[in-house]
Amino acid sequence: MACVELPAFPLQWLLKRHPEWVSRPVVVVDRDKPQGVILWANDQARAHRIRSGMRYSAGLSLARTLHAGEVPAADIKNGVAFVVDLLRRFSPDVEPCADEPGVFWLNASGLSHLYASLRSWATEIRLALEVSGFHTSIAVGFTRFGTYAIAKAVNHDITIARNRSEEQVLTEQVPLERLRIEPGLRDTLNKLGVRTVRAFLQLPVAGIRRRFGLDAHRLHQLAADDLWMPLQPLRVNDPLVQRHDLEDPETDVSRLVFLIKQLLHRLLITLTARQEALTGLTLRFRLNRAGVRTEWIRPAAPTVDVRQIMNLVGVIDQVGGENVLDGDIAVLAVGVDLFRGDHDRCNSSRSLLVTLYLVAAELLTG
Numbered sequence: 460m461a462c463v464e465l466p467a468f469p470l471q472w473l474l475k476r477h478p479e480w481v482s483r484p485v486v487v488v489d490r491d492k493p494q495g496v497i498l499w500a501n502d503q504a505r506a507h508r509i510r511s512g513m514r515y516s517a518g519l520s521l522a523r524t525l526h527a528g529e530v531p532a533a534d535i536k537n538g539v540a541f542v543v544d545l546l547r548r549f550s551p552d553v554e555p556c557a558d559e560p561g562v563f564w565l566n567a568s569g570l571s572h573l574y575a576s577l578r579s580w581a582t583e584i585r586l587a588l589e590v591s592g593f594h595t596s597i598a599v600g601f602t603r604f605g606t607y608a609i610a611k612a613v614n615h616d617i618t619i620a621r622n623r624s625e626e627q628v629l630t631e632q633v634p635l636e637r638l639r640i641e642p643g644l645r646d647t648l649n650k651l652g653v654r655t656v657r658a659f660l661q662l663p664v665a666g667i668r669r670r671f672g673l674d675a676h677r678l679h680q681l682a683a684d685d686l687w688m689p690l691q692p693l694r695v696n697d698p699l700v701q702r703h704d705l706e707d708p709e710t711d712v713s714r715l716v717f718l719i720k721q722l723l724h725r726l727l728i729t730l731t732a733r734q735e736a737l738t739g740l741t742l743r744f745r746l747n748r749a750g751v752r753t754e755w756i757r758p759a760a761p762t763v764d765v766r767q768i769m770n771l772v773g774v775i776d777q778v779g780g781e782n783v784l785d786g787d788i789a790v791l792a793v794g795v796d797l798f799r800g801d802h803d804r805c806n807s808s809r810s811l812l813v814t815l816y817l818v819a820a821e822l823l824t825g
């Protein structure tokens with residue numbers, strides 16, 4: 460199991476919407492008015508002594524160039540859906556944390572035929588998120604709470620626990636202030652000298668619920684692995700697959716364009732029949748000289764237009780000369796229904812997040 464954390468996710472999503480603010484002091488507020496409360500502040504804002512809990516007007520008095528924005532629940536939901544869609548390029552099983560947007564658990568098993576190591580897998584995830592404008596921390600281990608706690612503590616880095624004992628040691632070292640704990644409980648525990656997960660686990664189990672409440676009791680159960688929960692990934696629609704066997708390595712660009720159009724057309728007919736629209740593509744293909752390549756394509760809006768999709772496909776430009784496409788080709792489309800509302804823009808149909816893989820057959824069979 461792996462945990463991917465995007466710290467202060469609403470703030471990161473706001474900065475993704477306003478990339479021109481990246482180098483400036485920025486805060487997320489509950490309402491964009493002088494009396495609005497600051498919920499998150501970036502490093503530049505904190506350098507001006509601006510903190511969460513302040514009024515927006517107080518923040519402006521400390522930094523006249525302060526930028527602020529609201530991030531409604533619907534926007535956060537769309538942001539989570541965007542990240543889930545991206546993470547599915549690296550694992551078919553992705554579970555976003557319902558209580559803490561920006562935290563995601565992934566199934567890290569069965570990937571040895573695609574990645575040299577779990578670290579290389581995690582590194583590719585981090586790079587993909589960075590390209591999309593996100594900062595992230597990743598922990599790979601064995602338990603839900605262990606990977607969560609370590610990811611909260613590693614600070615934009617990657618940690619791999621080689622066994623359960625190592626994960627336990629790393630988990631127990633995590634300061635409680637790094638976890639999402641109710642401030643009153645955190646302050647009470649701090650006064651008692653309980654500042655790490657290890658110290659928290661050493662408290663008498665019988666008295667935790669009575670002394671500190673239900674939230675503390677549940678946290679203790681999670682930390683002690685007494686409240687085991689399996690990975691609960693979002694439901695994925697049945698895959699759509701089209702396959703074409705290449706008898707010989709392909710060097711002709713026009714034939715390649717025709718082939719890809721054919722496979723896409725068949726898939727889009729099926730999507731249309733299901734009242735779904737294409738919103739994302741991942742292309743994986745093998746070139747005899749350049750090896751396996753991956754390309755991520757995201758149309759500006761959900762679409763079932765083959766021509767629009769083909770205009771975004773860069774694999775065509777990479778074929779020619781000494782680079783030829785070899786092996787059998789398969790097109791695998793995997794969709795997931797994540798949300799309705801703002802994305803119901805394609806003939807009022809349901810929006811579908813789709814991953815399309817163009818791969819040599821040997822990659823599919825491992």
